Amino acid sequence: MAGVWVFRPNAVINLENHRGKKALVHLETGKIVSSYTSLEQILKQFGWERSNGGDLDFLQFHKPPPIDLISLPRDFARFGSVQMFDIALKCPNNLDVRDM
Numbered sequence: 001m002a003g004v005w006v007f008r009p010n011a012v013i014n015l016e017n018h019r020g021k022k023a024l025v026h027l028e029t030g031k032i033v034s035s036y037t038s039l040e041q042i043l044k045q046f047g048w049e050r051s052n053g054g055d056l057d058f059l060q061f062h063k064p065p066p067i068d069l070i071s072l073p074r075d076f077a078r079f080g081s082v083q084m085f086d087i088a089l090k091c092p093n094n095l096d097v098r099d100m
Contacts, residue, residue: 021100022081024088033095036076039087043070046094063090 024033026042033039036059040050043061048070051060061070068090072083084097 022084022097023100024084025096025098027094027096036072036079042095043087043091046091 024039025031026033031038033042040061046063048061048063051062051069054060057074059072059074061072062068070083070087070090072079081097088095088097
């Protein structure tokens with residue numbers, strides 16, 4: 001159970017879950033991924049290659065073998081926690097999702 005325990009004057013205790021913004025963090029440097037350019041540089045270090053072609057609405061990276069795929073919305077403003085967790089799952093020792 002994630003959240004903050006809040007003790008009220010009337011002896012009521014609540015667990016409040018503050019859903020803040022998430023950030024993808026490069027563990028080696030501690031820096032937040034703030035653009036697809038920085039993400040691509042990090043992914044290249046770990047053997048990921050950018051895929052050309054395909055859907056124009058998405059950026060895709062693949063890592064052979066076995067074939068693994070990361071698919072991201074082309075607009076970084078639409079890059080959200082679902083994509084962050086997907087990347088962190090596929091690069092567990094290099095990237096992590098943190099609360100801001």
